[in-house]
Amino acid sequence: MKRALISPNEVVTAYDGTTGQRVAEVSSASFEIAEPLFWLDCPDECVADLWFYRGGALEPIPQEPEAA
Numbered sequence: 076m077k078r079a080l081i082s083p084n085e086v087v088t089a090y091d092g093t094t095g096q097r098v099a100e101v102s103s104a105s106f107e108i109a110e111p112l113f114w115l116d117c118p119d120e121c122v123a124d125l126w127f128y129r130g131g132a133l134e135p136i137p138q139e140p141e142a143a
Contacts, residue, residue: 078105079117079126079133087127090139095127 078101085097101123105114117126117133126135 077101077103077117077119077121078114079121079123079128080105080108081113081115081128083111083113083128087136089137091137093129093137095129095134095136098123098126098128098133 079098080100080102082097082099085099086094087097088094098117098121099112101117101121108114115128115133121133126133
């Protein structure tokens with residue numbers, strides 16, 4: 076299982092105004108960090124800077140739909 080490093084001081088805002096805390100790194104092994112950073116287990120498809128931590132869960136940052 077992968078681990079996501081969450082940076083609670085960095086707020087990410089999606090195109091639709093949705094906000095969450097930045098996923099700074101995704102790793103297969105956690106390492107020692109300083110507060111306020113923290114680790115969470117995450118799905119294998121989680122990618123740093125493309126996902127965020129919001130409402131107690133990790134989720135992809137909503138992307139603006141492509142124009143048709």
